Amino acid sequence: MSQLSIDSLSKAYGPVQALRDMSFEVRAGEIFGFVGSNGAGKSTTMRIVLGVLAADSGEVRWDGRPLDLHVRRRIGYMPEERGLYPRMRVGEHLVYLARLHGMSRTAAVAAMEHWTDVLGIDARRGDEVLKLSLGNQQRVQLAAALVHSPDILVLDEPFSGLDPVAVDVMSQVLRDQAAAGVPVMFSSHQLELVERLCDRVGIVRAGSMVAVGGIDELRSTPERRWEVDGPAPDDWLARVPAARLVSSEPASGSSAGTGAARRSVVEVANPDLADVDQELLAAALAAGPVREFARVRPSLVELYRHVVSSDESPAASDRTPAEVTA
Template sequence: MLEVSHLTRTFGQLKAVDDVSFDVPTGQMIGFVGGNGAGKTTTMRMIMGLLAPDGGTVTWNGRPITREDRAHFGYMPEERGLYPKQAIVDQLIYIARLKGMTAAAARAEATSLMERFGLGDRLKDKLEKLSLGNQQRVQIAAAVMANPIALILDEPFSGLDPKAVDQMAGLLAERAARGVPVLFSSHQLDLIDRLCDGLVILSEGRMVADGTKDELESRGRLRHRLVVDGDAGWVRDFPDVRVDDVDGSTALVELQGPGAEQALLTEALRRGSVHEFAIVRPTLSEIYREVTA
């Protein structure tokens, strides 16, 4: 369990991170969401000890995190950290040996990861010879070398094609299944929706929402979709109904009064057949726009 409590960091007059608290439980993937400048990267750097917080704490398994703990984290920084003119395999082995692996074990793991990503024949190439997407594959491989006890990844899916996204998603899911807590930032809300057990949303340095997708959906606007025979425009004049959209026979509405759901359905049935009357839960994109507005 990785716990962030009341982290704060100021740069001059700018409060980049303002009293941010959240958990990354064992074996879960947590998505870290926010616009540019929201404070995600600064928070990750404080977790990794690269920046000292002005206030707040980071704990690991219920105690203050140590340098030794962080040495066994897998970290993928925003600015990336591999050397363009060095051979891929040499860099991966070096990183793994820093974390305590033998050279032989590190070579075997590097080879396995690169073969998994379709780069088994490029191990001796310099990093700069790879496409940007393949360089990103190597960066992620570097983060997961040597069986890290936690993963902190800043935009790991940036620049990847759909096939590579699926490969990386599978890799992270495997690590989480082994009990590794995973925190990663991304602007791809559909990806976070698909992969994550929970998410944390930042806006202008402050945490504006966190929880599981179900928990966040329950805080958003609950709407209903009604599909009837003929024109559904009559719902605009129905009491206790806020209409978001009417398109022919389909209406998207928010029910605002007690008993409004039953009353609306009864009226629709009185007018003819009802083909659909269903709850429409907010998407992550809608939740994000709502809490960051």
């Protein structure tokens, strides 16, 4: 199936290296979350995909071939800096954009009516864009990206400024597009939403892709953690030298007094140790009854903080991203 491939893109603005060998792919029928701090290179990458910027080196391909003008016309793009004409009415604006993509007037009107219905702005078709709320302008901007039935969706911060209802509407639209086989790529700082919505995620730091893969694969970090609800003695973990106590607090329903059950988070840094979970459980049981014993995986927010706060410079690193190809 067709996919969008970003291969070793580099881009500099004078002395500032905006992208360093940026590589990843967005597969047909998947939603790909593109996350990173401000200035990490997300928008620059998207603009190169669109052909708005030229890369210093590297290539963007669709279905194994370099992107040409025909393919780029089949991309639905939503820029971070909204590009609507404020004095145009919503309906005529969307018809105008559809016509620019080569659609007949009849098809353009039908597409406008469909997407304004889906996005809940059908009652605003006759309103000037500038008279809409920020959230409704955002919906019009998404409709503009969708009105020509694109083969690829590239959305820069599409959820910025939306209320929860609008987020739900837009999320469902992206799911529907992916289900129809469209590769969907979007950037966002709302990591809980990214974790909930995306099939795969790429984390960017200082112009380089430092981690890319499925949510579950990215959360399977080398440091293994367990949550233990049970033994109260502080020294029970001494039986497992490879483990360290990350946190400990009174368990739910327990008082803070001596002998009270505690909920502890334990970490083992060496992923190669066999049966360490059995050692931990045995040590906990030897110290007292265990009510719960479970593996803990970091959230995308925790993983992101760890990755972007790393002291190691991407330019100096000889490691490849934590990539999952399955």
